[in-house]
Amino acid sequence: MKKVKRLETDVLIIGSEAAGGRAAIEAEKHGFKILIITKGLVGKTGVTIQTGLTINAAMGFRDPRDNPNIHFEDTICSGFGINNQKLVEMVTREVPERVMELVSWGAKLDKDADGKFYQCLQPGMRYPRSFYTRRVGKEIVTGINNKLNKLKNITILKDTFITKLLKYDRMIVGATAINLKNGEFIVINAKSTILATGGAMQMFSSTRASLDATGDGYSLAYRAGAELVDMEFFQFYPNNAIEPELWPGRGGDRARGRAPSLPYHRLHTRFYNKQGERFMRRYDPLRMEHSPRAIMACAMAKEIAQGRGTKHGGVWASIAYLPKNVIDQMLETAPWAAGHIRSVEKWTDPRVNAVEIHPVAHYYCGGIRINEKCETSLEGLYAAGEVTGGFDGSNRMPANAISMCLVTGHHAGKSAAERASILKSMPSIEESQVQAEFDRVFGLLNAGEGPRAYKIKIELQDLMEEYAASWRTEEGLTKVIQWITHTREEVIPKLRLRTDTRIFNMEWKHALEICNLLDCSEMLSRAALMRTETRPAHQRGDYQYPDDKNWWKNIIVKLRNGDMHLETKPIVTTRLKTIEEINKLMKYEAEVEAMQPRWWLP
Amino acid sequence: MVAPISEKKFVAKVFRFDPSKEKEPRYETYEGPLVPQMNVMDVLRYIYETYDNLAFRVSCGGGSMCGICRIKVNGKVGLACTIPATENMTIEPVDKDKVLRDLIVES
Numbered sequence: 170m171k172k173v174k175r176l177e178t179d180v181l182i183i184g185s186e187a188a189g190g191r192a193a194i195e196a197e198k199h200g201f202k203i204l205i206i207t208k209g210l211v212g213k214t215g216v217t218i219q220t221g222l223t224i225n226a227a228m229g230f231r232d233p234r235d236n237p238n239i240h241f242e243d244t245i246c247s248g249f250g251i252n253n254q255k256l257v258e259m260v261t262r263e264v265p266e267r268v269m270e271l272v273s274w275g276a277k278l279d280k281d282a283d284g285k286f287y288q289c290l291q292p293g294m295r296y297p298r299s300f301y302t303r304r305v306g307k308e309i310v311t312g313i314n315n316k317l318n319k320l321k322n323i324t325i326l327k328d329t330f331i332t333k334l335l336k337y338d339r340m341i342v343g344a345t346a347i348n349l350k351n352g353e354f355i356v357i358n359a360k361s362t363i364l365a366t367g368g369a370m371q372m373f374s375s376t377r378a379s380l381d382a383t384g385d386g387y388s389l390a391y392r393a394g395a396e397l398v399d400m401e402f403f404q405f406y407p408n409n410a411i412e413p414e415l416w417p418g419r420g421g422d423r424a425r426g427r428a429p430s431l432p433y434h435r436l437h438t439r440f441y442n443k444q445g446e447r448f449m450r451r452y453d454p455l456r457m458e459h460s461p462r463a464i465m466a467c468a469m470a471k472e473i474a475q476g477r478g479t480k481h482g483g484v485w486a487s488i489a490y491l492p493k494n495v496i497d498q499m500l501e502t503a504p505w506a507a508g509h510i511r512s513v514e515k516w517t518d519p520r521v522n523a524v525e526i527h528p529v530a531h532y533y534c535g536g537i538r539i540n541e542k543c544e545t546s547l548e549g550l551y552a553a554g555e556v557t558g559g560f561d562g563s564n565r566m567p568a569n570a571i572s573m574c575l576v577t578g579h580h581a582g583k584s585a586a587e588r589a590s591i592l593k594s595m596p597s598i599e600e601s602q603v604q605a606e607f608d609r610v611f612g613l614l615n616a617g618e619g620p621r622a623y624k625i626k627i628e629l630q631d632l633m634e635e636y637a638a639s640w641r642t643e644e645g646l647t648k649v650i651q652w653i654t655h656t657r658e659e660v661i662p663k664l665r666l667r668t669d670t671r672i673f674n675m676e677w678k679h680a681l682e683i684c685n686l687l688d689c690s691e692m693l694s695r696a697a698l699m700r701t702e703t704r705p706a707h708q709r710g711d712y713q714y715p716d717d718k719n720w721w722k723n724i725i726v727k728l729r730n731g732d733m734h735l736e737t738k739p740i741v742t743t744r745l746k747t748i749e750e751i752n753k754l755m756k757y758e759a760e761v762e763a764m765q766p767r768w769w770l771p
Numbered sequence: 772m773v774a775p776i777s778e779k780k781f782v783a784k785v786f787r788f789d790p791s792k793e794k795e796p797r798y799e800t801y802e803g804p805l806v807p808q809m810n811v812m813d814v815l816r817y818i819y820e821t822y823d824n825l826a827f828r829v830s831c832g833g834g835s836m837c838g839i840c841r842i843k844v845n846g847k848v849g850l851a852c853t854i855p856a857t858e859n860m861t862i863e864p865v866d867k868d869k870v871l872r873d874l875i876v877e878s
Contacts, residue, residue, distance in 0.1 A: 673826040
């Protein structure tokens with residue numbers, strides 16, 4: 170092993186944004202040495218910066234009836250009862266404090282004329298709860314970084330890619346990484362390690378999410394032997410324009426994400442299938458297009474799978490049913506809406522025509538299994554943010570993502586610091602693990618003729634989109650699993666790069682990322698194959714109904730004796746002890762929500 | 772309505788430099804189809820997937836959200852994901868003196 174750099178730290182945090190950044194702030198309070206690693210640049214890499222508009226905290230500024238208990242219940246309803254209720258209690262109870270703290274660090278959230286914060290109503294909420302600003306991701310990053318920059322004991326390594334978690338017995342003792350700037354191999358020894366690496370949206374070709382969302386954390390945790398939960402539940406956002414297609418080659422994220430669409434629940438947009446039927450009446454007659462995202466994404470996927478989709482494989486979204494003068498007056502009072510209309514107008518007039526839309530990969534509900542202290546099943550390993558599983562259940566409520574990142578970040582930072590204070594000395598590293606990882610990583614840095622990482626990624630994305638998105642069958646999922654196994658065993662070892670430079674070798678990074686994506690895709694597909702029922706966010710074409718009796722439980726995925734092992738565990742409950750109780754609450758929630766005015770900003 | 776995909780082509784002259792392998796920077800010319808609403812980020816990704824292991828920064832992938840893809844096109848600095856692609860482009864790093872490789876600069 171040439172050129173190995175060795176680092177020691179009390180707390181290692183992988184990921185630098187809403188969850189990782191927040192964890193660092195907390196851990197630093199206790200006076201420990203913190204090392205943050207990001208594979209890109211702070212404030213620019215990852216998905217936090219992409220956050221659209223809103224953060225949930227039940228503070229009742231616009232409706233005093235709202236409170237953390239109702240936020241808890243709504244989150245369970247949105248997650249179709251699959252959620253870890255202890256995590257939901259924790260997040261909903263603590264998020265008001267986390268959001269206000271973020272504001273005090275300089276994040277600007279919009280206020281009404283009366284000086285109180287805006288809070289808007291989104292699908293799945295009984296009362297308006299979402300704090301709003303046009304670029305909320307930017308504000309979160311600003312708040313976190315303002316605070317981070319003032320702290321002394323924090324070192325940040327940018328452009329550094331973590332390749333493996335190092336294990337000693339059942340304990341995580343650090344990680345290996347490569348510095349993308351010069352190809353240097355880094356061995357980090359840490360008392361506690363926090364994973365805050367975000368989602369894995371790049372498994373699917375339809376996604377609009379960051380190209381960094383390659384599921385690194387899920388794969389790192391899995392390969393280290395940690396338990397992951399709810400990996401079959403992947404949220405698709407039910408509203409992304411698919412026409413015009415921009416790229417002459419394939420569709421993929423670059424094309425499908427570009428054409429602007431009509432905001433759905435914010436503009437009273439209606440969905441139609443190719444026969445002109447407003448199909449949501451068959452899936453959620455009470456809320457129609459204000460239904461939870463997973464119900465709508467599954468509804469669309471079913472319409473398309475059963476032959477009622479549009480020519481380009483989508484459904485229609487339209488506001489053209491509203492008279493022109495109604496639309497005009499509506500837009501006069503809402504500049505944000507007028508902006509959306511103008512961008513759609515560049516290619517079609519939404520007052521006259523519908524837009525062709527399609528659900529796109531948006532958020533990974535499942536992830537690393539944690540408890541309320543953000544401890545994983547491995548000693549010394551903590552997780553925060555999207556990479557965790559359990560909070561969202563089978564479907565995330567709009568605006569709950571950042572809420573969860575901030576609260577789990579806070580707890581992960583605290584728990585990691587506590588462990589660092591208990592450990593007297595730095596845990597040992599097994600050098601054989603370091604050597605094996607060095608060989609794997611530099612084995613991929615090999616120029617010549619052979620399969621290319623980016624081509625494998627395209628193949629994987631297309632396959633996942635077709636068979637593992639919102640319409641899954643045993644046949645399709647089996648095909649995906651076979652392909653993954655074949656690719657991992659036969660193709661990855663033959664991977665070659667077009668250049669073996671060690672300086673910002675993007676292809677090298679892509680090769681490492683595709684290995685992570687293969688792990689995530691296999692976990693998703695195997696868990697999806699096991700869950701023989703339909704529960705929104707997981708729709709089985711061959712098992713089209715929910716089966717509470719057999720499937721009101723979580724699927725746990727872990728590596729055992731070199732193989733992917735799946736088992737079920739009962740749902741972690743607190744107040745809502747039975748699925749009957751939850752089903753009753755879901756019905757009630759929908760009724761209350763259906764009575765709310767549907768204009769989301771004042 | 773959107774114009775039909777034309778037979779137009781882009782020709783991009785791109786700054787290339789790998790200090791670990793080359794003494795001097797050079798410019799490489801790449802061609803590809805120019806389609807409506809195509810931006811410089813699309814051009815870079817097209818080059819990466821069609822021709823060579825070009826180094827450039829990308830994160831959010833479009834929509835000027837993350838701001839990581841700052842670049843110089845025909846002498847003007849901007850975000851690759853918002854600058855429209857044209858028939859003839861010279862694509863360079865924002866500061867040639869701070870280049871780490873190709874279009875990536877020290878930041």
